[in-house]
Amino acid sequence: MGRPSDARERILSAGTALLGRGAYSSISVADICTAAGVPKGSFYYFFESKQAFALAVIARHWVTQKAQWAAALGGEGTPLERLHRLFDETTETQRVAQRDLGAVTGCLFGNLALELSAHDPVIKVELQRVFDEQATMVESVVQESIDADESAPQSAAGAARAIIAQLEGTVLFAKLLDDPEQVNRLWPNALLLLSAHVPATIA
């Protein structure tokens, strides 16, 4: 076991991978520590409870994903090109999961939302916050695409939420079929949800 900070990171990294394959409630602290290669006692040195661990997994995953989203949405290209890049990277993320972890893992936040919303109000609120931030980021690029006369949805906020819902549903099917390429369906459907001026076939 290296420095304490390494052990914490290894616990979070191993926990994130385990949550891509199975339910939060099916994964024991012992499972997490075994996968992380740390002694069991170290878990409670870093996390006062399994819930605290879950909140840290969510926070860590969102820090990483938010940076990726910001890079994709804020880079070169027109607003719609940048949104398209975000979806291509989402497909690639699922390809990497399938290659490295043995199966499409889906969306960590969606997995936890369906499992825990009904009985863990603390985690539920944290997931709501993440999805709100996702929607705000997409809304911003949608507003840019409206301003650039690339699209004409009824409202940027409504279109952003519809796109996030389409993303979650599409990733669910990618996981169910263990097929990352399902995520390619997202782009033409997003163009329709945006009332984009480019035809959906161009995608």
Add this chain to the structure above:
Amino acid sequence: MGRPSDARERILSAGTALLGRGAYSSISVADICTAAGVPKGSFYYFFESKQAFALAVIARHWVTQKAQWAAALGGEGTPLERLHRLFDETTETQRVAQRDLGAVTGCLFGNLALELSAHDPVIKVELQRVFDEQATMVESVVQESIDADESAPQSAAGAARAIIAQLEGTVLFAKLLDDPEQVNRLWPNALLLLSAHVPATIA
């Protein structure tokens, strides 16, 4: 405990309710039997394993839901009016769950798909079959709407899959927010995914 067939039905009914609140892997056979009000031994009289129970829950739920879908999609009205009715009934199902079970339970099939796809190939295949049948039912009414010149998607099959994905993503947010009315967003977005000739605002 009544007739054996009553006990089996009570186990399946209680199990379905429990699966709306928590993960499959977090629910023990003892939990299910307690909720069903049956002795634990009776579980293994009816089901040789927890997996066999899960497959029976899926089959029973789909028999019920398929009949509801067929009634909604096959009743009075234009093809799009019938599709709209299906979504209204989906909203109502989540309202009833919130009222009777204390929280929006989401979609049983979506919940199980995210939890089990990566490590239970038998259940995964059964869920794929259910979603395929759902897509076929929606595709049929979409084709009718195309024939009636109500909509003009690139393909009826592709639009049907996009609508099912939108449904799953929207129901995820209804569960995350414990708000059945989120499902009302489905209709205007489905009209966009269908390239419907009626404006989405009419919804």
